[in-house]
Amino acid sequence: xxxxxxNNIEAMYGDLKALFGISLSINPGEVHSxxxxxxxxxxxxxxxxxxxxxxxxxxLTFHGNDLSKxxxxxxxxxxxxxxxxxxxxxxxxxxxxxxxxxxxxRRKGHWxxxxxxxxxxxxxxxxxxxGFHCSGGELQMLAIGRALMANPDLLLIDExxxxxxxxxxxxxxxSLPQITSQGTAVLLVEQDMQQALRASTHTSVLLEGxxxxxxxxxxxxxxxxxxxxxxxxxxx
Amino acid sequence: xxxxxxxxxGSKLNKVLPVIxxxxxxxxxxxxxxxxxxxxxxxxxxxxxxxLATMWNLLAGxxxxxxxxxxxxxxxxxxxxxxxxxVQGLNPFLALALAAAVSGIFAFPLSFLVFRLSxxxxxxxxxxxxxxxxxxxxxxxxxxxxxxxxxxxxxGMGRETRIAAIYWSALAxxxxxxxxxxxxxxxxxxxxLTAIRDDQTAAGVLGVNVLRNRRTVFVLVSIxxxxxxxxxxxxxxxxxxxxxxxxxxxxxxxxxxxxGGLGTIEGPIFGxxxxxxxxxxxxxxxxxxxxxxxxxxxxxxxxxPEGLWGWISRNKFSLFATKYRISQTSKEKGA
Amino acid sequence: xxxxxxxxxxLLTGGLYALLACGLSLIFGVMRIxxxxxxxxxxxxxxxxxALAMHTNLILAIVLVLPVMALLGYLLQRGxxxxxxxxxxxxxxxxxxxxxxxxxxxLLQVFSSDNRSVQSGRFASMSFKITKNLxxxxxxxxxxxxxxxxxxxxxxxxxYSRVGRALRASSDxxxxxxxxxxNNKHIYGIATAIGLFAAGIxxxxxxxxxxxxxSFGPVALIFAFESVIIGGLGSLWGTLIGGIVLGIGQSxxxxxQPSYGVLAGHLVFIAILILRPQxxxxxxxxx
Numbered sequence: 001x002x003x004x005x006x007n008n009i010e011a012m013y014g015d016l017k018a019l020f021g022i023s024l025s026i027n028p029g030e031v032h033s034x035x036x037x038x039x040x041x042x043x044x045x046x047x048x049x050x051x052x053x054x055x056x057x058x059x060l061t062f063h064g065n066d067l068s069k070x071x072x073x074x075x076x077x078x079x080x081x082x083x084x085x086x087x088x089x090x091x092x093x094x095x096x097x098x099x100x101x102x103x104x105x106r107r108k109g110h111w112x113x114x115x116x117x118x119x120x121x122x123x124x125x126x127x128x129x130x131g132f133h134c135s136g137g138e139l140q141m142l143a144i145g146r147a148l149m150a151n152p153d154l155l156l157i158d159e160x161x162x163x164x165x166x167x168x169x170x171x172x173x174x175s176l177p178q179i180t181s182q183g184t185a186v187l188l189v190e191q192d193m194q195q196a197l198r199a200s201t202h203t204s205v206l207l208e209g210x211x212x213x214x215x216x217x218x219x220x221x222x223x224x225x226x227x228x229x230x231x232x233x234x235x236x
Numbered sequence: 237x238x239x240x241x242x243x244x245x246g247s248k249l250n251k252v253l254p255v256i257x258x259x260x261x262x263x264x265x266x267x268x269x270x271x272x273x274x275x276x277x278x279x280x281x282x283x284x285x286x287x288l289a290t291m292w293n294l295l296a297g298x299x300x301x302x303x304x305x306x307x308x309x310x311x312x313x314x315x316x317x318x319x320x321x322x323v324q325g326l327n328p329f330l331a332l333a334l335a336a337a338v339s340g341i342f343a344f345p346l347s348f349l350v351f352r353l354s355x356x357x358x359x360x361x362x363x364x365x366x367x368x369x370x371x372x373x374x375x376x377x378x379x380x381x382x383x384x385x386x387x388x389x390x391x392g393m394g395r396e397t398r399i400a401a402i403y404w405s406a407l408a409x410x411x412x413x414x415x416x417x418x419x420x421x422x423x424x425x426x427x428x429l430t431a432i433r434d435d436q437t438a439a440g441v442l443g444v445n446v447l448r449n450r451r452t453v454f455v456l457v458s459i460x461x462x463x464x465x466x467x468x469x470x471x472x473x474x475x476x477x478x479x480x481x482x483x484x485x486x487x488x489x490x491x492x493x494x495x496g497g498l499g500t501i502e503g504p505i506f507g508x509x510x511x512x513x514x515x516x517x518x519x520x521x522x523x524x525x526x527x528x529x530x531x532x533x534x535x536x537x538x539x540x541p542e543g544l545w546g547w548i549s550r551n552k553f554s555l556f557a558t559k560y561r562i563s564q565t566s567k568e569k570g571a
Numbered sequence: 572x573x574x575x576x577x578x579x580x581x582l583l584t585g586g587l588y589a590l591l592a593c594g595l596s597l598i599f600g601v602m603r604i605x606x607x608x609x610x611x612x613x614x615x616x617x618x619x620x621x622a623l624a625m626h627t628n629l630i631l632a633i634v635l636v637l638p639v640m641a642l643l644g645y646l647l648q649r650g651x652x653x654x655x656x657x658x659x660x661x662x663x664x665x666x667x668x669x670x671x672x673x674x675x676x677x678l679l680q681v682f683s684s685d686n687r688s689v690q691s692g693r694f695a696s697m698s699f700k701i702t703k704n705l706x707x708x709x710x711x712x713x714x715x716x717x718x719x720x721x722x723x724x725x726x727x728x729x730x731y732s733r734v735g736r737a738l739r740a741s742s743d744x745x746x747x748x749x750x751x752x753x754n755n756k757h758i759y760g761i762a763t764a765i766g767l768f769a770a771g772i773x774x775x776x777x778x779x780x781x782x783x784x785x786s787f788g789p790v791a792l793i794f795a796f797e798s799v800i801i802g803g804l805g806s807l808w809g810t811l812i813g814g815i816v817l818g819i820g821q822s823x824x825x826x827x828q829p830s831y832g833v834l835a836g837h838l839v840f841i842a843i844l845i846l847r848p849q850x851x852x853x854x855x856x857x858x
Contacts, residue, residue: 050750051749052746052749052750071749071754072749072750073748073749073752073753073754073755074752076749076750076751076752077752081750081751082750084746084747084750088744088746088747088750089747090739090740090743090744090747090748091743091744092739092742092743093736093739093740093743097736097739100733100736101736101737101740101751101753102751104733104736104737104740104751104752104753105751105752131743146751147750147751149751150751150752296661302660302661302664304607304668349841349844349845352844352845352848353800353844353848355603355605355660356599356603356604356605356607356660356663356664357599357605357796357799357800357804359605359607359664360605360607360792360793360796361796361800361844363789363793364793364796364797364837364840367793367837368834368837368841371833371834371837372834483789486668487668487672490665490668494665498661523676523677523679523680524676524680526672526673526676527672527673527676527677527680529672530669530670530672530673530676531669531673533665533666533669534651534665534666534669534670537655537658537662537665537666537669538651538654538655538658538662538666541658541659541662
């Protein structure tokens with residue numbers, strides 16, 4: 001049985017439908033990337049899984065349990081952590097305090113302050129810096145670190161490389177294998193198609209709220225992806 | 237065939253209403269001829285409540301400024317009336333108009349003080365200002381000090397004439413207040429205020445001077461509060477500092493507006509009338525009536541936050557044509 | 572020498588104001604709610620102690636009343652106020668104002684408008700002679716120490732504890748707080764519980780040194796509010812300093828003329844509002 005089963009999820013923003021029946025499944029240790037143009041529904045999907053947005057129909061199963069009734073803070077306790085778009089670091093807390101509060105749910109696991117310092121040495125240099133004064137790259141690493149402190153079984157990363165310098169993006173992606181080696185699965189929303197394909201084991205391409213292509217990242221045809229991404233010549 | 241849409245303000249209902257209201261005003265004006273004195277007094281009380289509710293709603297619902305210190309201006313208006321009519325010997329009705337103006341004059345510099353605070357702290361700040369003004373007024377011997385002062389200006393007039401005159405003043409006051417409010421909301425200021433209320437930052441970015449518009453509202457409503465204060469002084473023939481500057485006025489105003497519905501013109505009127513009947517029924521119960529009022533207020537804020545009027549009308553219709561709507565016209569874009 | 576005395580008395584009174592104010596400050600800091608009934612809850616605690624002290628001793632009465640205040644805060648926040656947070660800025664103000672009216676009138680109903688005080692026996696009149704002209708009352712000194720300790724305690728709590736960190740995180744970004752597993756509704760309840768607990772302590776100590784009536788709630792609120800503004804929003808230490816400055820201002824005013832005390836305090840408040848509206852020790856952006 002897979003770690004996360006997303007089955008025919010639909011979601012709406014007010015009167016506007018954003019997701020039209022998305023399905024996918026993730027197993028422990030996998031990196032699953034979700035790519036697509038702006039407005040395709042990628043962030044919406046992550047928010048529904050994290051619980052910050054409700055699904056209007058469909059089912060979400062995690063560790064075999066139905067997620068739909070759980071509030072977002074309870075989902076963290078079950079083992080899902082979201083690194084949100086915009087990172088949303090606590091601006092009045094220091095780097096250290098942000099990480100400490102990430103462990104609020106007191107889930108047991110591998111990650112603690114020390115090995116997060118090893119994972120992201122840049123953070124170690126900014127340990128007492130207030131969130132408000134951190135740069136974009138520091139914020140991204142801090143956001144991931146904070147999510148890891150909850151020792152999730154599933155890590156959701158929304159727009160991993162948005163607004164970041166390539167050097168920083170590389171560091172972030174370089175850390176993924178260390179995360180998955182603990183058995184954590186990663187569901188990654190990414191604008192950068194190449195980066196997403198390189199880093200993931202599986203990929204789903206979203207277009208206008210529907211999955212139009214999916215499969216093992218290494219085996220997907222680049223042309224097919226491009227067509228699916230832009231919606232040219234019908235659906236694959 | 238595409239339907240054409242037009243942006244309108246008001247519906248068929250709104251066209252009939254001015255006629256109804258004019259008739260209503262005329263009818264009310266003739267009332268003293270037929271109505272016994274106690275009822276004229278009741279009407280005056282109701283008119284004062286409507287003015288207070290309308291002004292507080294303008295400040296909070298349209299201006300976005302929640303104040304629990306507006307009793308400062310009620311007090312300033314009341315004391316100004318007594319001072320101008322008695323000490324200066326002016327005609328009491330002229331004094332009423334001037335008292336309202338004095339209130340506005342005080343509001344302008346005070347606004348610079350209170351606008352340094354925002355949100356809930358602004359609310360308490362206005363209250364502190366009211367307390368301070370009271371403390372200063374109480375020091376002034378000519379104004380009667382701590383025990384208050386009586387209004388002597390009417391001593392030459394017979395009781396019937398006096399009550400009728402106060403009644404007509406109150407009627408004129410409420411007419412002017414409502415008319416000004418409607419015109420204000422239909423004006424550029426009204427549009428600016430609605431924008432600020434909906435999204436302050438967006439309004440600012442679009443060129444609306446948030447601070448100046450708010451200051452204008454603050455000063456304008458203080459004139460209304462001063463007017464009400466003057467009327468209260470005239471009705472009671474006496475002004476007492478602990479009463480006229482009491483925060484209970486704020487409690488009552490909040491209650492009327494919340495019950496009626498914030499942000500519409502009809503809401504406060506509805507709320508004021510409802511409150512008038514409630515306190516008429518309940519005032520014998522002393523402290524219980526205030527407790528009930530408080531609980532009722534909490535219930536309405538939690539369950540029907542748009543107030544009873546808002547709940548009833550639910551954006552479908554409004555008596556005063558101040559909101560823009562999109563309606564389908566009968567014309568069609570032909571091909 | 573009279574002036575030194577006045578300043579010291581004012582300083583000690585400042586501790587009381589800080590006690591009354593820190594709960595107000597905390598609740599505002601975490602939830603942006605200004606609790607207009609804060610003073611009334613203080614007085615409620617004082618009445619609670621007065622009522623219980625008739626059946627048992629003072630210490631026990633206090634020990635029973637304070638946790639009840641905390642529980643009341645938690646229940647009111649979760650039951651009524653949490654709901655109002657999503658209804659705009661007006662709703663919490665209206666609701667707390669309604670609380671204020673309800674509490675005052677319930678107290679009026681139960682206890683009447685007679686002046687009461689919390690009897691602490693000899694403690695209230697005990698004093699230490701420092702010099703020939705200077706005496707410090709035991710109660711004011713005790714109140715001041717409690718005020719400082721509570722401020723210190725809250726500071727440590729917010730800075731170093733898991734729940735304190737959660738409170739600060741929730742105040743920064745409730746949506747992100749969800750994402751690390753913080754239940755905001757519960758955290759807000761905790762904040763109000765602590766706030767009313769502090770208000771209770773302030774109310775009881777206030778009741779020991781002054782006679783009070785149901786209508787004193789607003790007076791306590793105004794002093795608490797002025798302390799917060801003078802000290803600067805967002806800073807617990809600022810609130811303590813603000814309380815002290817207010818206390819000293821009132822004390823000096825009262826030294827000039829007994830009836831000028833409260834007014835002098837108001838004038839200090841106005842002066843700060845005009846000259847330094849951010850307060851004496853405002854919170855720096857981001858910290």
